[in-house]
Amino acid sequence: MPSKAAVSRLSTLGRWRLAEILFWLAAAASVPLLTEHHLVLTEIAIIALFAVSLDLILGYAGIASLGHTAFFGAGAYAAGLFAIHVTNDPLLGLVAGAAAAAVLGFATSFLVLRGADLTRLMVTLGVALVLGEIANKAGKITGGADGLQGVFMAPILGRFEFDLFGHVGYVYSLVVFFVLFVVARRIVVSPFGLSLLAIRDNPLRARAIGIPVNTRLTAIYTISAAIAGVAGALLAQTAQFVSIDVLAFHRSADALLMLVIGGTGYLYGGIVGAVAFKVLQEILSVWTPQYWTFWIGAILVAIVLIGRQRIGNGVMGIWARLLGKGGAA
């Protein structure tokens, strides 16, 4: 039946394309091939995971946030404190980071969901600021402005010890990133993920076809927070230190910038953006060490003026071509 064939194409949403597989093979190849860059690659994996978590709420559910780093920071501090006070097993630490961020995400989702766009931007910003202020003032626990010192991690699974050059740290971060990416990817092509797109496009209609809008948004906000928390936890564990900078406003802005560069709503935008952002940052900070943020700002301004949509379409066009080929192969 032709109708059946047409409808069965719905599930092709979930199929892995060739370009995606190539991308992840390339990422795996960076482990043996780019050994001297493992430290910076670790950073990229972490901020990419963070950007992907933001894409889940911004690109899929349409929730704009100016304070997503609240969850990144919560995860980082939770993992750091967990390592110091409970156990320094890395995987349990990730769970602790995810749990702390998820609880925070769940609790604040109710504040965020109440308002419209502008209110959301400010409430999210406010939540991150409050957290930053707490971390700053609770110096006895968090180390305050000096950061949380003394985070020593046990070997991963009891076998792989973190080394000075960050080799183990990179493989660890990459594997965690990949696993969570696969989860996120599955989420966005599931009925749940598609219902988020429906909410993003038209919440009124979403309700009218029976979608419990607020419940769904709370769910994805919590999931996104948990993933951001894992990203923060990874940073705490690989750096063996938590700087108060994990809660700084610029981190939220950077993640937005990454999504603006890479595009929202297809998950890989966060990765493309993270790579581009880090490369830019490296180049600019060699060229003009103190003032590279000027150019980051200029890029943001330029992108918005040219039009995110237009740039996004361009990027998506390239991707579509790549993916199209992938689909045919």
Next chain:
Amino acid sequence: MTILFDGIAYGMVLFVLACGLSVTLGLMNFVNLAHGAFAMAGGYATAILMNRWGWPFVATLPLAFLVPALIGVLLERTLYRRLYDASHLDQVLFTIGLVFMAVAGTDYLMGSRPQLIRLPEWLSGRFEFLGMQIGRYRLFIVVVCGVLTVALQLVLNRTRFGSRLRAAVDDPRVARGLGIPVERVFMITFAAGSGLAGLGGALGAELLGLDPLFPLKFMIYFLIVVTVGGTTGLTGPFVASLILGIADVAGKYFVPDLGAFIIYTVMIVVLVFRPRGLFVRS
């Protein structure tokens, strides 16, 4: 009591700083996170004129207004106006970009050290009045800002310009049809708002400090004033500024451990439960 007075002075500076934003955000519905950059421009204008050229403090104030106002006109004409119809997220990204540029640019040009402004003799020190220790400079601020506030109210409510602005904001299409030069009204409003921010930056340099991070540090304060104060007039933001000023000064004095925690929390609570401002009758 001294704290109360200091808080009032602080709040009044905040109001002058933020009132421009309450017009662009509240009335023109444009999220300008870079508002603090204009304030910083005013502060630096005063600092440069005084420290490098030896101008007296009071003489620099008109320029602290004019310089950011001119920058405002320039940016409004070239960039901002393109985004009046854009989404809030785009406006936010754009103005965050501007903030980053302003912060790094100022750092590059002026160094990262805080700028000191030496107040003239007749404005420094304190005197006693009815048992209160009153700083001369703070009194000066209260007077200047008070006059500005009254003047603003009069301009908005009593002049032709004020009614044109309100018409232009209400419905730009209709206003255009009535022959109101909407573009120009917006431009002047934007410039005046930026200029006032600059004046606030100059007046407040001594109270708030002045360094390249100023736009980031105080962004949230401006947003609090506008969101808590609501957007239906200037009275709301004015009251909000005073409360914020007093709360912040008192908070830092009595419970320094809590820091800015209280005011952020208050902002969130207000946003969540009274999203249109604390003083709007619903």
Next chain:
Amino acid sequence: MSAVLETNALVKKFGGITATNAVTFALEKGARHALIGPNGAGKTTFINLLTGVLEPTSGRISLDGKDITNVKPEARVKMGLVRTFQINQLFAGMTPLQALGVAVSERQGRGSDWRRVVGTKATVTDEIVEVAERFRLIDVLEERTGNLAYGKQRLLEIALAFACKPRVLLLDEPAAGVPEAERAELLETIARLPDDVSILLIEHDMDLVFSFAKKITVLVDGTLFADGTVAEISNDPRVRAVYLGEGEHG
């Protein structure tokens, strides 16, 4: 026959305007019922109250005898009370296939399933096939919703509601704005809606109303003005005076 959907003295005020004025109304099981009235009579507001988009100022709504006045909109949908919109409310960034996928998955209670790729369950795809065929959407399933011809968008508007398996379907001017060439297809699908679905149709087009409805209710200024069979209403001089005389510009 017994009523599925009832309202009792339903009132909605917008500031000074009373958009719905003490409306007591009943929709019978399996009904083909039309709700007519001049522009601004309060028809859409009435639907918004029934579906929970708006909260009534006072009065009660019940479905199958159960009070649903305080039930959330999405829960009412799950109870079988579904509506379409006068102005298209579609998912512009999704394809009709994806939109139907969401609606059907939700209807089957899989909306919160995040582990399975959408459309891998035969029960879901079978139902999508059924809806898409009924509403002639098979050929455009993978186009962007925003690029569809207006008539197709209108069909999708109803298809999305139908995918929720309504027992009561509220159609708000389904044919509004559809060009003549695409009209026949639309009217036919409306005529072929299953008999066991109780339908309330809002419409300005009298030909459609007379051919479709068995009963007609007239709403004027938020107030129930007349109520009766097609013959009764079309011969009621009061109705002719206030409504049918000016019914041409709908």
